[in-house]
Structure formats: structure tokens, C-alpha cells
Amino acid sequence: MNAKIFLIGIIMMLFTSCKKEAPIKITADDFCAAVDTVTWIMVHDIFSPPVASRVYVYPNIAAYEIIAQNSKEYESLQGQLNDLTPIPKLDPKSGVNQRLAAIIAHLEISKQLLFSEDMIEKYRDSLYIKWEDENKSEFLMSKDYAFKVVDHINKWMDKDRYKQSRTFAKYSVYSDRQDRWQPTPPSYMDAVEPNWKVIRPLVMDSSSQFKPVAPYPFSTDKNSSFYKEAKEVYDLGNSITQELLAMENAKSDKIPEKSAIASFWDCNPYATVIQGHMMFAKKKNTPDAHWINIAKIACKMTKTDFETTVYINTLTSIGIFESFISCWDEKFRSNVVRPETYINKFIDEGWMPQLQTPPFPEYSSGHSVVSTCSAVILTSIFGDNFAYIDDSEIPFGLPERSFTSFNQAASEASISRLYGGIHYRAAIVNGIDQGRNIGNYVVSKLKMKKKNEQKK
Structure with missing residues (x-):
């Protein structure tokens, strides 16, 4: 009897090890949830409207460029957006889940652009644990490709003169000019993003x-x-x-x-x-x-x-x-x-x-x-x-x-x-x-x- 139970156990182990993992399912709701998370972190951090536009656009472009790879429907934005060059090529037979890679790239670039990195990291890590548990090999391959795209988009993004604009002199208010903008109540804030x-x-x-x-x-x-x-x-x-x-x-x-x-x-x-x-x-x-x-x-x-x-x-x-x-x-x-x-x-x-x-x-x-x-x-x-x-x-x-x-x-x-x-x-x-x-x-x-x- 013990030999029989042992044999059944061996067979079940072999069956489990040979069982093919199902592809990780990524839906439009998953992408919307990621964007919503970025929005709420920006509300928490109090982003100015111009800077918020930058936080939205680069992660979206990274995700889009990934889904445009080998697509029959969508064209890459390379050569259409100023200074954007082709992202790393994706072999259709690589086993990369493009939807998964797109959302990973979106999250990783968003993390770099938000102030409260811990908030986006907590959200991201919960998804990483879930995806790795569902299909580890697919997750790791998709993540590896996503990071290559993130590196490419980062190099392009870093040349948009945003960082340089942080070093410019403080905006001077023309206190003697009645026709010019003046800080207003109740907080009399400095001018936002004058450059x-x-x-x-x-x-x-x-x-x-x-x-x-x-x-x-x-x-x-x-x-x-x-x-x-x-x-x-x-x-x-x-x-x-x-x-x-x-x-x-x-x-x-x-x-x-x-x-x-x-x-x-x-x-x-x-x-x-x-x-x-x-x-x-x-x-x-x-x-x-x-x-x-x-x-x-x-x-x-x-x-x-x-x-x-x-x-x-x-x-x-x-x-x-x-x-x-x-x-x-x-x-x-x-x-x-x-x-x-x-x-x-x-x-x-x-x-x-x-x-x-x-x-x-x-x-x-x-x-x-x-x-x-x-x-x-x-x-x-x-x-x-x-x-x-x-x-x-x-x-x-x-x-x-x-x-x-x-x-x-x-x-x-x-x-x-x-x-x-x-x-x-x-x-x-x-x-x-x-x-x-x-x-x-x-x-x-x-x-x-x-x-x-x-x-x-």
C-alpha cells in the first residue's frame, strides 16, 4: 500500500512539473487601474498641471511603443515624435507577453516621475508578486524586455530639458508693473513653471x-x-x-x-x-x-x-x-x-x-x-x-x-x-x-x- 501511494505521489509530481503555465492575462482594466494609481499619487503629492502632463505622457508612450511592436494595427511613434528612436526590437517568438511588458514599463517610468515612490512601489510590487506566481518564466521574460524599453525611453526623456529647467533662476515679479501678473491670495504662491x-x-x-x-x-x-x-x-x-x-x-x-x-x-x-x-x-x-x-x-x-x-x-x-x-x-x-x-x-x-x-x-x-x-x-x-x-x-x-x-x-x-x-x-x-x-x-x-x- 505504501509503495502504491508513493507511486501515485511521483506521478502527480511529474504531472505538476510538466503542466504548462497559462499565459498571464492583462486587460484594459489593468492599464486603467495603473493610470488611476498614478493619478491618485499625483493628487497626494500636489503636482502642477504642466508637470503632471509629463508624468502621464512618457509612461503612456513606453507602453504604446511596446504594443506597437509587430502590430498589424498600430504604427510606432519613432520618427513621429521629436528625437524618438526605435525601441529594442522584439522577437515574436521570444515568449514575451507584450501587454504585460507594456504595463511593467508604464509602472517603472511612472515610479521615476512621481515624488512618493514608495506608494507606486507598493502597488507595483503587489502586481509583480501576483504575476510571478501566475507564470514566473513569462513574467521574468516580459519584465526583462520592459526594462530594456524603460532604459531607452529614459534616455530620450532625459533630453527634454526638464532637469535643466529645475536649475533656472527664480521668476521675478514685476511689483512696479500694474499690468503684470502678481501673486494672489490666500497663499501668494510663486509663479508655477515659468520656464x-x-x-x-x-x-x-x-x-x-x-x-x-x-x-x-x-x-x-x-x-x-x-x-x-x-x-x-x-x-x-x-x-x-x-x-x-x-x-x-x-x-x-x-x-x-x-x-x-x-x-x-x-x-x-x-x-x-x-x-x-x-x-x-x-x-x-x-x-x-x-x-x-x-x-x-x-x-x-x-x-x-x-x-x-x-x-x-x-x-x-x-x-x-x-x-x-x-x-x-x-x-x-x-x-x-x-x-x-x-x-x-x-x-x-x-x-x-x-x-x-x-x-x-x-x-x-x-x-x-x-x-x-x-x-x-x-x-x-x-x-x-x-x-x-x-x-x-x-x-x-x-x-x-x-x-x-x-x-x-x-x-x-x-x-x-x-x-x-x-x-x-x-x-x-x-x-x-x-x-x-x-x-x-x-x-x-x-x-x-x-x-x-x-x-x-
Whole structure:
């Protein structure tokens, strides 16, 4: 009997050792979860919108380049993005799981770009343990290839002049110039990323390629366009305040629509709260994170596969990255004073906007540029009448909003800056044009789908 049991044990051991491990399954949800993790770490770390765009784009490009290897559907971005050369070739018979390698590369590059490395490491390590347990040989081969791609993308990324920009002299405020941007309450922060225009664009030939028309000349003359625009911000802000007070007195839970729109699209990671002698940050999404989440919503609604999800995130993040370079180039060229500063000096010293004024010059409107560009890109993929429910701000205590299209959402995001009291109308209108031009350029220039797929 003991010999029989021993023989059965030997047979089971041989069967187990010869059993082929199943391939590690990686889905679009896994990629979205990785992007969401990066987003939440950036909210925790309080990343500026321009820098956040850099954190999104490079990991996405690394993942995309891997899934484009030997693909019948997707074209590599080598030669299409400035200075990007081919990543290491992948032998189709190597046993590498491309989806797995793509998500590993995404995580590894994200780790290098985030401040709280321990947070991304904890998330990454939990996945590594899971994948190694599922299929050790496939995991190790895929990881080895992913790291080769990470090394290649790192060398390219390190030449985008970001590190050099960290060493530039501190931005000087023109305290004697009434027409120039000044730090604003409550925290009077220094200007954010005044040298972002030096960052290497990915598609544009320069930061000034889509320079918008010049803003109205500064003036305190009540008949001037500049004064009239400031007065519009002032009057509208007072009107919204009156609506809020009326509803408060009526003990109504309803929020005036313009106030709700301003809050929904605030996306200010610098918002500060003062309680007594304490000042702390009220953490929020950046505009980048809001539109990356909208892309995720669209992907989930249409049940896109892993490769398509990576493609959509990559194209969207490229547009966002270009938008911030173009917009910040203009912001620190025209250096326009914010409505809050102007109104307090020349109209009403006690006036306050509904939203906290972000710490950088007014013109052009960043949300208008980024939102419009993102809408152009997503419309090119999903169509013009793509209705969806945006739940991006629920984690920050705001209700969801419904939209009939990406363009409608972008229009609302743009006008929210006027409702919030932080932009003049010209910055919004011309920012929309700027974003549309960038979006159309990115869509027309980048050939990411192979011709046989584009015709379908």
C-alpha cells in the first residue's frame, strides 16, 4: 500500500512539473487601474498641471511603443515624435507577453516621475508578486524586455530639458508693473513653471508654433476693452454670489448652475484652506487628470481592448502635453494680470472670485487650451455625438455631470473660468482656438493607426 501511494505521489509530481503555465492575462482594466494609481499619487503629492502632463505622457508612450511592436494595427511613434528612436526590437517568438511588458514599463517610468515612490512601489510590487506566481518564466521574460524599453525611453526623456529647467533662476515679479501678473491670495504662491516653454515638444516644432493672438492692451480706461472685460468678470461674479445667497436664505440645497460649473471644472491642485493660524492644501485633480479620466470613461463605455486603451491614453496625453507647453509659452510672454488683482485695485478692493486664482499669469486660459485639445482628439476617435456621464470629481465631493459630446464638455470647462472669476473672456475664446489648433495638428500629424485599419 505504501509503495502504491508513493507511486501515485511521483506521478502527480511529474504531472505538476510538466503542466504548462497559462499565459498571464492583462486587460484594459489593468492599464486603467495603473493610470488611476498614478493619478491618485499625483493628487497626494500636489503636482502642477504642466508637470503632471509629463508624468502621464512618457509612461503612456513606453507602453504604446511596446504594443506597437509587430502590430498589424498600430504604427510606432519613432520618427513621429521629436528625437524618438526605435525601441529594442522584439522577437515574436521570444515568449514575451507584450501587454504585460507594456504595463511593467508604464509602472517603472511612472515610479521615476512621481515624488512618493514608495506608494507606486507598493502597488507595483503587489502586481509583480501576483504575476510571478501566475507564470514566473513569462513574467521574468516580459519584465526583462520592459526594462530594456524603460532604459531607452529614459534616455530620450532625459533630453527634454526638464532637469535643466529645475536649475533656472527664480521668476521675478514685476511689483512696479500694474499690468503684470502678481501673486494672489490666500497663499501668494510663486509663479508655477515659468520656464515650461523650454521643455521639448513632442509633435510641435516649437513652444510658440500655436501662439494665440495677443491679449487686449492693458488699460484702466473705462471705455477700453481690457477694463470692460474685467468689469464683466466682476459683474458676473457678483451675480453668482447673489444667486448663492438667495438659495442659502431659501434653505435650498440646489446650487446655481454657473456656480456648479465653476466648481466642477476647478481642477486647482493648489487650492488652500485657512483655519485660524493653519493653512493646508485642499487636494484636487489637475485638468490633465480630469481629461485622462474622461478618456477612461469613454474606453470603458465602448469596452475597448488593452491595445486600444493604451492608444487612446497615449494620443490624449500627447495632446495635453503639447497644450501645456504652448499655453505656458504664452502665459509668461504676455504676463497678463489676473482679474482678482485688477478688480481689487481699480474696481472693488473687497471683491473675491468664487475660485481661488491659480499661481501663474492669466493669458491664455490653460483649461480652455487643454480641454479643447483633448476634446478634438477624443472626438476624432469616438465621434462628435458621444454622450457620457462624467464622474471625475465625485472623489472630491462634487456630483457627476452629463454631456452630449466632448466638445460640449470642453466648452463648459472653458466658460467655467469666467464663472469662477479667474479669467477674462478673451483668454477663454482665444484659448479655445489655441487648443483646437493644437488638437487638429496632433491628430493630423501622428499616424498611429496603420492604413489598412484607418480605412475600416
